Amino acid sequence: MEPQPAPKVVKYNRLLPYWAVFQLDLRQTFRSWIYQAWMFLMIAASAGYLLYNLGAKQEGSWVVPAHNMISELLRWVLWGSVTLIIVLAAGTICSERGTVADSVLCRGISRYQYFLGKWHAKLFAVLGMFFLMGTVTIAAAGVLLHGEHLQLGGCLVALAVIAAILVLVISCGVSISALANNTVVSIAIVWLVLYGGGFLLSFLPERFPSPDRVLKNLPNILRGLYDSQGMLRLIAGTLGLSAFIAFVGMIKFSRRDV
Numbered sequence: 001m002e003p004q005p006a007p008k009v010v011k012y013n014r015l016l017p018y019w020a021v022f023q024l025d026l027r028q029t030f031r032s033w034i035y036q037a038w039m040f041l042m043i044a045a046s047a048g049y050l051l052y053n054l055g056a057k058q059e060g061s062w063v064v065p066a067h068n069m070i071s072e073l074l075r076w077v078l079w080g081s082v083t084l085i086i087v088l089a090a091g092t093i094c095s096e097r098g099t100v101a102d103s104v105l106c107r108g109i110s111r112y113q114y115f116l117g118k119w120h121a122k123l124f125a126v127l128g129m130f131f132l133m134g135t136v137t138i139a140a141a142g143v144l145l146h147g148e149h150l151q152l153g154g155c156l157v158a159l160a161v162i163a164a165i166l167v168l169v170i171s172c173g174v175s176i177s178a179l180a181n182n183t184v185v186s187i188a189i190v191w192l193v194l195y196g197g198g199f200l201l202s203f204l205p206e207r208f209p210s211p212d213r214v215l216k217n218l219p220n221i222l223r224g225l226y227d228s229q230g231m232l233r234l235i236a237g238t239l240g241l242s243a244f245i246a247f248v249g250m251i252k253f254s255r256r257d258v
Contacts, residue, residue: 017109021117022124029088029125038084039129042077046137049073054144066141066150071158071218073137078162078215082169082194085126089173090190091183092118093253111254119174119246126170127163134159151224157231158221161214164238169194171242175249179256211238 029035053069093115138159142150173190180186201210214234220226 018113018117021109021114022121025092025118025121026125029121032088034084034088035125038081038088038126041080041084042129042133045077045080046073046133049076050137050140050144065219066138067219067222070138070141070150070155070222074134074158074162074218075215078165081166085166085169086173086190086194087187088126089122089170090177090180090186092122092174093177094180094186095177095183112250115174115178115246115250115253119171119250122170122174123167126166130163130166131159134162149223151222154222154224154226157226157228158218160235161211161221161231164235164242165211168238168242168245171246171249175245178249178253 049069049072138150138155169190172193173186176189176193177183177186180189198211202212204210206213211234214221214231217226221231
């Protein structure tokens with residue numbers, strides 16, 4: 001008898017379900033009118049404010065230091081972006097409640113992979129666009145305006161602080177979206193948690209680098225005048241809190257009915 005050929009061993013890549021959810025949610029995010037409105041807001045605000053200050057410099061010899069201009073722009077973009085990002089993130093999972101059971105229970109996708117894919121897709125889409133626009137805006141302001149006082153380290157720290165706040169907003173939105181029954185309730189809860197938490201942090205003693213104080217100090221940070229240890233604690237604490245919130249949301253989502 002001829003020897004039978006050995007059966008082929010099919011290797012199963014455990015990351016494929018996660019990668020499929022990540023890619024699908026990323027495409028949905030890019031096509032979302034909320035995400036496109038947020039991109040338009042950042043581009044219009046950055047280009048308009050930069051051109052306005054450039055025209056004032058050339059026509060009226062009114063020079064606005066780049067660190068003041070960039071700090072104002074970053075604050076405007078952050079406060080204008082928070083609401084849109086809350087709406088974008090808070091509907092990540094609960095808006096698909098009717099199809100979650102088919103996606104998770106009827107296919108080889110675990111709830112952990114489903115949650116992580118959705119969460120990471122939102123982080124990648126928002127942070128990627130923010131860092132791209134922030135880098136271009138800072139570089140343009142440094143070249144076209146009075147930017148000799150800008151420090152590379154300070155610019156990176158300023159972008160990292162804003163990015164850490166955005167990570168917290170996205171993590172809260174996705175986590176609460178995994179627990180809420182509909183998008184409207186999820187948005188309301190995220191709004192109350194974030195703005196209520198920010199209000200309470202404003203009462204902390206001056207030695208604590210709360211987000212509102214850091215935002216007010218952005219001009220000095222861009223010039224390199226900041227407490228590096230305080231900034232590191234703020235960024236690490238914000239990212240740690242974001243990871244904890246996402247972990248709790250993922251565990252709760254894995255145990256609830258869909």
